[in-house]
Amino acid sequence: MADATPSAGPDFTLHRDERHRLVLTDAQGRRHVDVEPVRCFPVSFPDQWIAICDEQGHELACIQHLGQLDPELRRTLEEELAGHEFVPVVQRIVQIREESDCSCWELETDRGPVSFQTNDENVVRRLNGRRAMLMDKSGIRYLIPDTAALDRASRRLLEQYL
Amino acid sequence: MPPITNQTRALEPVDQQSIEGQLAAGEYVVARLVTDLDLQLRYARQEVVLTNQRLLAQGAVGSGEGGGAWRSWRLAEIADLRARDRAGLGRLELVNTGGELTQWRYTVAVSAAAHDLARRFRDLRNGTYVNAEEADEEEQETWATNGDARPKAWSLLRITRFARPCTNLIILGVVLSLASTALSLVPPYLTIPLMDKVLIPYQNRVEEVEKSTQQDAAAREGQLRELRDQDGASRLATVAWYLTGLLAAAVGAWVLAWGQGAVMAWVSERISANLRNETYGHLLRLSLEYFSGRRTGDLIARISSDTDRICSYLSDTLMDFGADVLMIVGTAVILFSINPTLAAVTLCPLPLIIWLVYLVRARLQTGFQRGGRRWGEMTSVLADSIPGIRVVKAFAQERREMDRFRMTNNRVVEANDRVNTVWTFFWPMVALMNQVGLLVVWAFGAWRVIDLQITVGVLAGFLAYIGRFYVRVEAMSRMFSLTERAAASAQRLMEVLDQQPRVTEPAQPAPVGRVEGHIELRRVSFRYHSRPVLDNVELDIRPGEMIGLVGPSGAGKTTLINLVCRFYDVSEGAIHVDGTDIRDFPLDGYRRNIGVVLQEPFLFYGTIAENIAYGRPDASLEAIMEAARAARAHDFILRLPDGYDSMVGERGQSLSGGERQRISIARALLIDPRILILDEATSSVDTETEREIQLALENLIQGRTTIAIAHRLSTLRRADRLVVLERGQIVEVGPHDDLLQRGGTYARLYRAQLEMNRARAAEAARTP
Incomplete structure (x- = not known):
């Protein structure tokens, strides 16, 4: 079989080659x-x-926890992951406009202000703890790390969708 | 003990002794049947008894002919005895060795007993009869539920059971409501002295002054001014006192009513939530048989809208009812204490109203029930077409679905219209009664005042009371229709709650841990509503063996796996796992040993991880991933934007059939069952997906007792033994190669399957 169960320990090395x-x-x-x-x-x-x-999407190895890795490898990985990921962290909900078939959200995020439309009634997904995630029409996700840490006005706006 | 079927108890046939009298020494009853039709298909009872030596039959009772004479055949004289059913009608046929035919006819109600009798006859003749007492539970149940028709209003009383946790609050609510009602009775009582002792004497004195002082206008003016300044001022102070009392009573009644409303709203919300939980919980415990006979939408309507209706009834109406009764009784008492004759006249329209209520009661009751049923039908149409929306659109049947919905919707309107005409007529009628009542009081009161029997104040007080009184009566009559509506809802809920699960927990459960996986089907028969589906199936499956079930559709393959899962219980025979009847195991303990992969894998709305861990919610992330890897699902899951956190199911990420299949395989793998039930999809998937699924199944089947409804050639080849079912019976058993060589049913089915695969492959090759 092509992929035997990959081991969880760091019995592999990871580095960047000359072409990055x-x-x-x-x-x-x-x-x-x-x-x-x-x-x-x-x-x-x-x-x-x-x-x-690998390039075909087959799993080669699996790391149980980022914390287990030596700092060098961890940095490389986090760097690489960050390059793939775009999940703005919501700092403030400016306003939510309800239209007949969709809602329009205006946010301030750690990556700057943004506004998006969504027609999903379940735009907010509650995650474990007090985390929540928004998803817009195009599938971009916005993370709210702690709903309670938002300011009062934002919380009140969010409340209607939770 | 000779076994006696329950049929005798149920139908109360010919008395016991006449049969006993027929039996010879050493002869005992093996089976007994009471047919319910004669040969002309008219209702009549006729007894057929099978003993270990003979078959006895008594002439028809009730049809006038024959009555009571016994005929008998020795077993050796009987060439054939068989029971055959068709479209609700059955016939038991006996052919004797001389080729002579005797028949008995019966309806489905007793067909199970007829089949039982015929089977026992075969057993006796083949020498395989075992004298074991096996109560036919199916019959027992149908008969037990028949006699259970409680009056409707009781249903509403039965929900008090759900109110028990809130008893204290309910008492508080009742007390508040009583206090509020009592307070609201105070104001009219205060108006009587206000008139008779304050206002009217004053007016009288004014008139006296006007009469006694005939002289000049100026003197009269002066006297009147004096009266106003002295007597009037002091009376005004008294009026102020009375008014303060009236205001205090009104405010007090308001505060108490508010408190009562709040308490009752809180309580009724709890009660209906409790009711919903209980009903849904009970529904989940019911066996599959119940669900297969119900419409999803109807069940949803029962749990959602019926409980809601009861909730609003409890909070808005029921509390008022107590208050209204108190109000009416209190008012009556006060009226009688003030003036009995006037009171009697005042209350005379009341019996008329009660009679009216009685008149419309039955109509409202049936009307609201009809409405509720039709509402359920309407939701059923929605629950049917919305999940099937792809089919609707694919066949461009939106218009037809709309028509179907409109039709049921119209039926709701029509049912409601009918009941609406009743109560819309009823309420104004009650209002009219009130007006008439008021007129009567005015007329009678005026006469009494003129006759100097009562004072104007008393009449005014009466009128004030009577206004309130009839407002309450009217409210009560309105409430009355709401009560009927709520009772209809309660009835629909109770119908669910009264349903006993057909598949029951054993009284003394045998311990079940992790089973070995040795499955024995011992002479298993299964009838679905008297329609025989499986007949006398014998099968012994070794631990770890893989069995492929093959056969045309309707042969009983699905039924067989349903029986092994204990979704249903066998009608006859038994299924043993590791030597214990599965009916002796606790249900959840037993099912924990079973993994099921269905044809149409169902994914719940939630993440992929949650779906895989459905049977073991506490599974670690690692275990979930491990199961997904073994099910060849890991790689495609990682390609999804949220990996294992991707939402799937209704409204979620859409997955292909092959992907869903592999997730359901992972789900089964995670619980690591000893027994695996596999219902293979008939639909073909592309070769790559096919290979992946095959590898996943390989991992899943490894080391588990597997029963697979097999369609794929690879599964057929891989099975240790194939079991070919036809019309509910096993016709061939053996490994793939043996059966092929034998050239029987299996060989034929296999060749057909092969043909189809070739055709498909050719098709696939043609289309780019």
């Missing part, structure tokens, strides 16, 4: 060029279970 591609060398010494780290549980447990996949 991520290269994984497994326990048998095989080199896999241009691999990509993928969070298995990006929403609920973003720092646990990071799979390293």
